[in-house]
Amino acid sequence: MASPSSLSPTDVPMELHALNRNKLLDSFRHHLSLSSRPLHGFVFLQGGEEQTRHCTDHIELFRQESYFVYLFGVKEPGFYGAIDIASGESMLFAPRLPADYAVWLGEIKPLSHFKERYMVSSVYYTDEISKVLHDQYKGSGKPSLYLLHGLNTDSNNYSKPADFEGIDNFVADLNTLHPILTECRVVKSALELALIQFANDISSEAHVEVMRKTKVGMKEYQLESLFQHHTYMYGGCRHCSYTCICATGDSSAVLHYGHAAAPNDKTLEDGDMALLDMGAEYHFYGSDITCSFPVNGKFTTDQSIVYNAVLRAHDAVISNLRPGVSWVDMHKLAERTVLESLKEERLLFGEIDAMVNERLGAVFMPHGLGHLLGIDTHDPGGYLQVGAERPKEAGLKSLRTSRQLLEGMVITVEPGCYFIDALLLPAMENTRTSKYFNRDQISRFRGFGGVRIESDVYVTCDGCVNMTKCPREINEIEAVMAGAPWPINRTSIPSLSTKT
Numbered sequence: 001m002a003s004p005s006s007l008s009p010t011d012v013p014m015e016l017h018a019l020n021r022n023k024l025l026d027s028f029r030h031h032l033s034l035s036s037r038p039l040h041g042f043v044f045l046q047g048g049e050e051q052t053r054h055c056t057d058h059i060e061l062f063r064q065e066s067y068f069v070y071l072f073g074v075k076e077p078g079f080y081g082a083i084d085i086a087s088g089e090s091m092l093f094a095p096r097l098p099a100d101y102a103v104w105l106g107e108i109k110p111l112s113h114f115k116e117r118y119m120v121s122s123v124y125y126t127d128e129i130s131k132v133l134h135d136q137y138k139g140s141g142k143p144s145l146y147l148l149h150g151l152n153t154d155s156n157n158y159s160k161p162a163d164f165e166g167i168d169n170f171v172a173d174l175n176t177l178h179p180i181l182t183e184c185r186v187v188k189s190a191l192e193l194a195l196i197q198f199a200n201d202i203s204s205e206a207h208v209e210v211m212r213k214t215k216v217g218m219k220e221y222q223l224e225s226l227f228q229h230h231t232y233m234y235g236g237c238r239h240c241s242y243t244c245i246c247a248t249g250d251s252s253a254v255l256h257y258g259h260a261a262a263p264n265d266k267t268l269e270d271g272d273m274a275l276l277d278m279g280a281e282y283h284f285y286g287s288d289i290t291c292s293f294p295v296n297g298k299f300t301t302d303q304s305i306v307y308n309a310v311l312r313a314h315d316a317v318i319s320n321l322r323p324g325v326s327w328v329d330m331h332k333l334a335e336r337t338v339l340e341s342l343k344e345e346r347l348l349f350g351e352i353d354a355m356v357n358e359r360l361g362a363v364f365m366p367h368g369l370g371h372l373l374g375i376d377t378h379d380p381g382g383y384l385q386v387g388a389e390r391p392k393e394a395g396l397k398s399l400r401t402s403r404q405l406l407e408g409m410v411i412t413v414e415p416g417c418y419f420i421d422a423l424l425l426p427a428m429e430n431t432r433t434s435k436y437f438n439r440d441q442i443s444r445f446r447g448f449g450g451v452r453i454e455s456d457v458y459v460t461c462d463g464c465v466n467m468t469k470c471p472r473e474i475n476e477i478e479a480v481m482a483g484a485p486w487p488i489n490r491t492s493i494p495s496l497s498t499k500t
Contacts, residue, residue: 005234012283014119016191017073040086041144046162047079066375089121096125130166145170150178154378186381187408199287202235204469220246220264231280241286241377245277252449253418268295290454297481309341313415321464331369334415335361362395370412371400418450
């Protein structure tokens, strides 16, 4: 019997993380030189710790802290990592495990195992941090530790600086590292792109498998289960990049459906649209893909109107992506394209420019067009640069970045069109915007839900490559849902014109 997958997990070279360390080291030394600061001290990070469920002894499945894994690739909890700015040497500090670890959790690996596996210069125990760093330090006075501390502009949470016994014997710098390391993560290397591509390939294949098996009468969580099974069974993806959104019917207008209070548990009804936002993570690097389709396999006229409006916006943005393009302009292009389509179908009246100025696009697409993608689904760096300010207007204020695109960025393109009463009804009663709505036509779509189409793209020197490989045209979706084949061909990642 033929396998339902053409893919298999790919090897992950630890050279990826060594290159990331070198990239940081070059940027960090350059910054210190420009500010006339000595090139010594240590970049020092603390990895993640295992967490229990509330007050119980149930240990949640561990996933490493993202900045730490970017530099060191370490999957185990309890580690610290350092980079000597003067020599460039990298060090890991492993927890000294108790003897009964070998009884309950398996072999206690020697330090040499971690040195070889993670391609670092040396490995010590965490209770040796202070002595090792002092012995390694070649400067005068107390050694400087550059610790990670800065704001994540998506969560409004701050990264946690490392802490250990003896840290008072060092000079701690909390301001320098975060912006430099975050900017390093914005542009991906060829090895990083290969992992993101694999995550996209296996997730695209899983989305197609879900489309094929979707039937009226199923539960939304069964679609989630099919996706997770495929990506884990055939891709080795133990983690998803985020909580799966498996929304059908009017729930497809709930932007972050799938949470604990709306746990993908509705029954699929004939005539419903499904909006499935699901992406697998492979070796920490993620994907973020949304497919929208009718659960019965055939688009109605109204479903086609909304779907094609979003598809036109999706394709228009992708055809315009290249280095130097403003992401705010791309969001406005997506809004304009959706509004133009709705006007063509007589859901709206009036001048498109006037609608844009009144921010009517935000009524139908209240979220941002997309976000940086990498080790985190919402990868950091969206508002890191000076001048990359968050817009204040409706819709635009939800953008996770306002930057101009750079070669090597990976960013999601996810326009949508939703009929959300909480936004639609006030806009139809507002004296400035009510004139644009054809109430008779719009009323048909109350309870419709919404459509989102999301692909992951990386920016090349003169355009972009769409890493996502799902059926997008209506005829393609209907054919796949009727059993037609859909090849997932491997994508070769061309080398970037600059070494990253």
